[in-house]
Amino acid sequence: MRSVKSLLAAAAASMMSTAAFAADLPIAAPPMYAPPPPAEFSGWYLRGDVGMTNQRLKSLTSTDPNAAAFTSTGMGFDSSMLWDLGVGYQFNNWFRVDVTGQYRGRANFHGTQFAPAGVFGPTFAENNNYSGSKSETVIMANGYVDLGTWWCVTPFVGGGLGASYNRISGFRDDGVIYNGGVLNNSVTYAADAGKWNFAWALHAGLAYHVTPSVTVELAYSYMNLGDATTGANSNFAGSAVAQNPWTMHNITSNDLKLGVRWDLDSPLPPPPPPLIRKG
Numbered sequence: 001m002r003s004v005k006s007l008l009a010a011a012a013a014s015m016m017s018t019a020a021f022a023a024d025l026p027i028a029a030p031p032m033y034a035p036p037p038p039a040e041f042s043g044w045y046l047r048g049d050v051g052m053t054n055q056r057l058k059s060l061t062s063t064d065p066n067a068a069a070f071t072s073t074g075m076g077f078d079s080s081m082l083w084d085l086g087v088g089y090q091f092n093n094w095f096r097v098d099v100t101g102q103y104r105g106r107a108n109f110h111g112t113q114f115a116p117a118g119v120f121g122p123t124f125a126e127n128n129n130y131s132g133s134k135s136e137t138v139i140m141a142n143g144y145v146d147l148g149t150w151w152c153v154t155p156f157v158g159g160g161l162g163a164s165y166n167r168i169s170g171f172r173d174d175g176v177i178y179n180g181g182v183l184n185n186s187v188t189y190a191a192d193a194g195k196w197n198f199a200w201a202l203h204a205g206l207a208y209h210v211t212p213s214v215t216v217e218l219a220y221s222y223m224n225l226g227d228a229t230t231g232a233n234s235n236f237a238g239s240a241v242a243q244n245p246w247t248m249h250n251i252t253s254n255d256l257k258l259g260v261r262w263d264l265d266s267p268l269p270p271p272p273p274p275l276i277r278k279g
Helices: 002-024
Strands: 043-053 059-062 071-077 080-090 095-115 124-146 153-179 182-190 193-211 214-229 233-235 246-263
Touching: 043 095, 059 071, 080 124, 080 246, 095 153, 124 193, 124 214, 124 246, 153 214, 153 246
Parallel strands: none
Antiparallel strands: 043 080, 043 246, 059 246, 071 095, 080 095, 095 124, 124 153, 153 182, 153 193, 182 233, 193 214, 214 246
16 A cells, blocks of 8 residues: 555656646747738739820931031920820739820920021021920830839839820921021921831839729839921912921930729639628
8 A cells, every 4th residue: 555655656746847847948939920922913904094294305407408507495395195095914923014005195396496697607697486296196015023012012114115106286487587687587387297106115113002903003104206207398378498397306205104904803802701690
C-alpha cells in the first residue's frame, strides 16, 4: 500500500515540475496574416474621355520665296475641347491596350509675320496678321502599364501611335505694306483644307477604382499631330493670288483629360449570405 502511495506522489510531483517548466517557456507568436494576392483580371472594356487642349506649332511657312525673310511672333492657338471614345482589352493587372477615336474641337489661331524696313529695301516694310481655326480627328492605338494599386488608386504610363486628320478653317491674312511713303492694305483668304498625318502620343495619369467594373481616370497626354496646310488663296474680290498655301509645321498639344472605363468582364461580387431567422 505504501508503495502505491509513493508511486502516486512521485507521479504528481513529476507532473507539477513539468507544468512549471512549460510555464517558463516563451509563448510562440501567432502566425502573421498575409492578405491573398490580388486575383489576375483580364477582359474587354469601353472608355470615354473629355478634356482640354493646349496646342502650339513650330512654324508657319509658305512656298513664297520671300517667306524666309519674315520674322514670326505671337504664333499660337487658343484652348479647345476634346472628346474620345474607345474599346480596349486588359491582359492582366498591369498591361492593357485600347483603340480610340478622338475629335478635337476648333482652336482659334493667331499670329504675325513682319519684315521691317531694310529687309526688302530702305523704304519698304510689311506686316501680316493671321487668323483662323484648326480642328483634328485622331485615330490611335494605345498601350498602358499599370504600376500597382494603393487605396484603390493606380498610377499608369503609356504611349500611342496613329493618324490625325488636321483641318484648317477660315484662314485669313490681313497685310499692311509700307512702300516709298505709301501705305496699302491687303486681305488674303485661304480655302478650308485638311490632310492626314502620322501622329503619336505619350500618356500618364491616375486611375481610381470606383467599383469593380467602373474606373475613373485623370490623365495627361502629350500629342504630336504633324502638319496642317490651307487650301488655295484668293483676295477680297475672290480672285486667285500668286502666294502659295500656308503650312503649320509640327503641331503639338499638352492635353488634360477626365475619363471613365467600363470593364465588361469584371468579376461579380459574391452573393450576400442567406438570411437566417431565429426563434
